[in-house]
Amino acid sequence: MFKTIYNWIDERLDITPLWRDVADHEVPEHVNPAHHFSAFVYCFGGLTFFITVIQILSGMFLTMYYVPDIINAYASVDYLQHQIPFGKIVRGMHHFGASLVIVMMFLHTLRVFFTGSYKAPREMNWVVGMLIFFIMLGLGFTGYLLPWDNKAYFATKVGVEIAASVPYIGPYIADFLYGGDIVGAQTLTRFFAIHVFFLPGALIAMLAAHFIMIRRQGISGPL
Amino acid sequence: MSNHEHQDSKHQSAQRNEMSRRQFLSYTLGGTTAFMVGGAVLPMVRFAVDPLLAKGSANELVKVIEESKVTNEPQEVKFTINQVDGWYKSKSEKVAWISKDASGNVFALSPVCKHLGCTVFWNTHGKNEYDCPCHDARYSIDGKNLAVANAPLDEYQVAVQDGYVYLGGIIPNTRA
Numbered sequence: 001m002f003k004t005i006y007n008w009i010d011e012r013l014d015i016t017p018l019w020r021d022v023a024d025h026e027v028p029e030h031v032n033p034a035h036h037f038s039a040f041v042y043c044f045g046g047l048t049f050f051i052t053v054i055q056i057l058s059g060m061f062l063t064m065y066y067v068p069d070i071i072n073a074y075a076s077v078d079y080l081q082h083q084i085p086f087g088k089i090v091r092g093m094h095h096f097g098a099s100l101v102i103v104m105m106f107l108h109t110l111r112v113f114f115t116g117s118y119k120a121p122r123e124m125n126w127v128v129g130m131l132i133f134f135i136m137l138g139l140g141f142t143g144y145l146l147p148w149d150n151k152a153y154f155a156t157k158v159g160v161e162i163a164a165s166v167p168y169i170g171p172y173i174a175d176f177l178y179g180g181d182i183v184g185a186q187t188l189t190r191f192f193a194i195h196v197f198f199l200p201g202a203l204i205a206m207l208a209a210h211f212i213m214i215r216r217q218g219i220s221g222p223l
Numbered sequence: 224m225s226n227h228e229h230q231d232s233k234h235q236s237a238q239r240n241e242m243s244r245r246q247f248l249s250y251t252l253g254g255t256t257a258f259m260v261g262g263a264v265l266p267m268v269r270f271a272v273d274p275l276l277a278k279g280s281a282n283e284l285v286k287v288i289e290e291s292k293v294t295n296e297p298q299e300v301k302f303t304i305n306q307v308d309g310w311y312k313s314k315s316e317k318v319a320w321i322s323k324d325a326s327g328n329v330f331a332l333s334p335v336c337k338h339l340g341c342t343v344f345w346n347t348h349g350k351n352e353y354d355c356p357c358h359d360a361r362y363s364i365d366g367k368n369l370a371v372a373n374a375p376l377d378e379y380q381v382a383v384q385d386g387y388v389y390l391g392g393i394i395p396n397t398r399a
Contacts, residue, residue: 054263061267065309072310079310084273086266093263 025215030222042219044108049207051101056200058093066146068192070185073148098140105136117220125213132206135199142195148188156191157183282380282392288321290386293329297322297345297353297364300331302390319379319390320345320353322364329388330398331379336360338372367399375399 010016029035031042065080067073081087112118118126145156164174179186287302297320306315319331334343341357348354353362361369366376380391
């Protein structure tokens, strides 16, 4: 049945080349763990992306219950985690996945560094990768505040104080992040907007650039 | 993978009509993928559809009025219930139109119009009917729908105890 539906669409829109272009390509021997087990180090980029997809999905579901408001934020997180079935799992995916993304991304960066894959002609992809790294750190920093518990509050306070120590523009950065003078209602809505709209938008654009470039240039050769 | 298949076809005898290696691999890969996707997606879906599966909380009975004050003429009574809406607990004011029928039974109607949810009032047009201000729906004193609406007004559960009337949850109309 799926085949018939697929053929019906394919006849009209010729979609086969579209997914072929994305999915159907050779995996070189030196990056295939089936040939050399040590090639598993080449999996970390894909794993980072896989966990990123999990983060986006679980985050979308979390916003069904979460409210970015100083009165209700903690109560809504408490409710979705302890009253809703699988709440522990969905929030757990987002909570632990956040750490795991950083770990995988760091391992991916190490692999790229030690295989020299950042060298010409792939310098731009390294730069885009670094931007993704900072976006991920930003997502981690802004997401940390959202449960609105003590840890969130003081982590944000410390983080913004660090940002405030930048010469000359520090105080302005702090005001911008606080949305006022204190970690309060406006900080929470601000961090929520950055966490849920601005950074994921930037992240998806950067990931697209990352993937287009690697398909255009191919994986770097064996050592 | 294509290399392996060439080798296989050489070794295969004519009678063997088993699953090809490629097919076995695509089934196992597909199955594993489905298992992993299911493991990630099912918790999230269950999480999202919880309101569909949650049972409505049983309504406590609230004391609203002395039985002796209830007459054959419907009168509006207001009472508050403890409403739990997810993580948000609040007092919610409810309205009931309460009266006695010919045989002296107390009953209470919900003033939420069954047409599109506006609030009906008793006797605004002087015709001894419940009238809805939005689309002129009309109901009899028993809540029977006379015009526009296609269902009778809901009732509150009623309990009479020690000379007081207690109201509970909303039930479908039993009188019209």
